[in-house]
Amino acid sequence: MKVLIIGSGGREHAIAYCVAKSKKVDKIYCTPGNAGIAEFAECAPIGAMEFDKIKAFALEKSVDLAIVGMDDPLVGGLVDELESAGIRTFGPRKNAAILEGSKAFSKDLMKKYHIPTAAYENFDNAEEALAYLETAKFPIVLKADGLALGKGVLICNTPEEAKEGVRTIMLDKKFGSAGNTMVIEEFMTGREVSVLSFVDGNTIKTMSSAQDHKRAKDGDQGLNTGGMGTFSPSPFYTKEIDEFCEKYIYQATVDAMKAEGRTFKGVIFFGLMLTQDGPKVLEYNVRFGDPEAQVVLPRMKNDIIDVIEACIDGTLDQIDLQFEDNAAVCVVLASDGYPLAYEKGLSITGLEEFEKHEGYYCFHAGTRFEGGQTVTNGGRVLGVTAKGKDLKEARANAYAATQWVQFDNKYMRHDIGRAIDEA
Numbered sequence: 001m002k003v004l005i006i007g008s009g010g011r012e013h014a015i016a017y018c019v020a021k022s023k024k025v026d027k028i029y030c031t032p033g034n035a036g037i038a039e040f041a042e043c044a045p046i047g048a049m050e051f052d053k054i055k056a057f058a059l060e061k062s063v064d065l066a067i068v069g070m071d072d073p074l075v076g077g078l079v080d081e082l083e084s085a086g087i088r089t090f091g092p093r094k095n096a097a098i099l100e101g102s103k104a105f106s107k108d109l110m111k112k113y114h115i116p117t118a119a120y121e122n123f124d125n126a127e128e129a130l131a132y133l134e135t136a137k138f139p140i141v142l143k144a145d146g147l148a149l150g151k152g153v154l155i156c157n158t159p160e161e162a163k164e165g166v167r168t169i170m171l172d173k174k175f176g177s178a179g180n181t182m183v184i185e186e187f188m189t190g191r192e193v194s195v196l197s198f199v200d201g202n203t204i205k206t207m208s209s210a211q212d213h214k215r216a217k218d219g220d221q222g223l224n225t226g227g228m229g230t231f232s233p234s235p236f237y238t239k240e241i242d243e244f245c246e247k248y249i250y251q252a253t254v255d256a257m258k259a260e261g262r263t264f265k266g267v268i269f270f271g272l273m274l275t276q277d278g279p280k281v282l283e284y285n286v287r288f289g290d291p292e293a294q295v296v297l298p299r300m301k302n303d304i305i306d307v308i309e310a311c312i313d314g315t316l317d318q319i320d321l322q323f324e325d326n327a328a329v330c331v332v333l334a335s336d337g338y339p340l341a342y343e344k345g346l347s348i349t350g351l352e353e354f355e356k357h358e359g360y361y362c363f364h365a366g367t368r369f370e371g372g373q374t375v376t377n378g379g380r381v382l383g384v385t386a387k388g389k390d391l392k393e394a395r396a397n398a399y400a401a402t403q404w405v406q407f408d409n410k411y412m413r414h415d416i417g418r419a420i421d422e423a
């Protein structure tokens with residue numbers, strides 16, 4: 001089987017690693033890919049939003065299966081485009097990817113189907129949003145409706161801050177058209193957990209839980225990023241919590257999408273907050289998390305192609321999804337300055353060390369191959385991942401492995417998995 005993966009980050013590298021392990025696969029392509037993915041796949045420099053070029057490439061290479069890893073092309077309808085050309089594709093169609101593409105849609109869906117989430121109001125004009133803030137409780141959370149690289153969420157402590165936030169999102173359009181509509185919601189407190197799941201339209205099977213670290217600096221200080229590190233499983237995601245979510249959140253979401261005529265096939269990522277009143281949905285994503293995939297996929301025992309084909313064919317109920325009874329930690333190595341300004345093109349050494357150690361992975365997030373060597377090509381550069389028999393061992397292993405790789409301006413958080421000690 002020939003497989004095409006669309007995307008260029010650590011998540012797509014983790015997907016490519018699993019696809020390469022499948023006995024069913026003879027050839028992998030990736031658009032655009034990166035220097036790490038190129039070890040498994042033939043990469044072609046086609047951007048993830050260049051739908052016509054991706055379609056032409058898939059047809060030219062006669063790919064049997066396409067896997068879309070990233071949010072933008074999913075929300076933009078790449079799955080529909082590829083399917084219209086007869087290409088079997090893994091990921092939600094555009095009408096289902098709206099679950100991530102519009103926060104206002106997802107909040108209305110949760111309200112309509114009684115799925116636990118923060119109380120909220122949607123607004124499509126700034127005056128009404130500003131008027132609403134006059135009587136609101138603080139802190140309060142503002143969210144741009146559309147995709148904003150994970151940066152469209154503002155937590156505001158005072159009315160002044162919130163009003164400024166409304167202006168930033170709706171009038172100054174800091175996040176572009178993503179801010180045409182916005183959600184204003186209740187501030188919740190609790191631990192955050194990410195749960196990824198495979199969905200075939202009717203059946204949902206969840207993967208091992210994970211936790212991300214979104215802020216740039218130790219102690220959850222600094223700006224929001226795409227994610228600076230993850231661990232899996234979350235020790236706070238207990239059996240009781242899982243049972244609650246199975247009952248009130250996971251299947252309910254899949255059934256709600258079906259009832260709306262938006263049958264969902266692909267991966268749903270549940271961003272949950274474990275509040276005092278029980279688990280509530282913070283957000284949905286319609287793809288593997290990055291860097292959640294880096295700690296979840298290496299622990300999956302199944303052949304990923306079997307699971308993906310079952311999602312497409314509607315036979316996921318026949319899959320016994322299994323994860324290793326161990327743990328994994330991923331520490332992101334970034335270029336200092338991320339998520340603002342940072343240098344690119346710095347040479348990376350030490351990558352070969354990972355080939356010598358079982359249970360250690362170096363997933364490339366932003367790299368390219370240039371002049372015979374691998375160089376940095378993004379803010380998040382590498383996701384150094386290690387397994388261990390438990391979370392503490394995995395964390396120690398991952399941090400030890402961060403020392404194997406060197407590049408100028410290498411930056412990482414030193415407290416990934418700090419919560420493990422509080423469990």
Ligand code: AMP
Pocket residue numbers: 118141143150153155185186187188189192214271282283
């Ligand atoms: P989201 O992209 O919706 O997951 O939001 C990004 C981050 O903002 C989340 O991971 C939370 O840390 C925080 N956040 C979002 N919504 C809320 C909320 N209602 N209450 C408290 N924190 C929130």
Ligand code: GLY
Pocket residue numbers: 150212226227285288289290291292
């Ligand atoms: N790590 C969070 C995300 O993938 O959106």
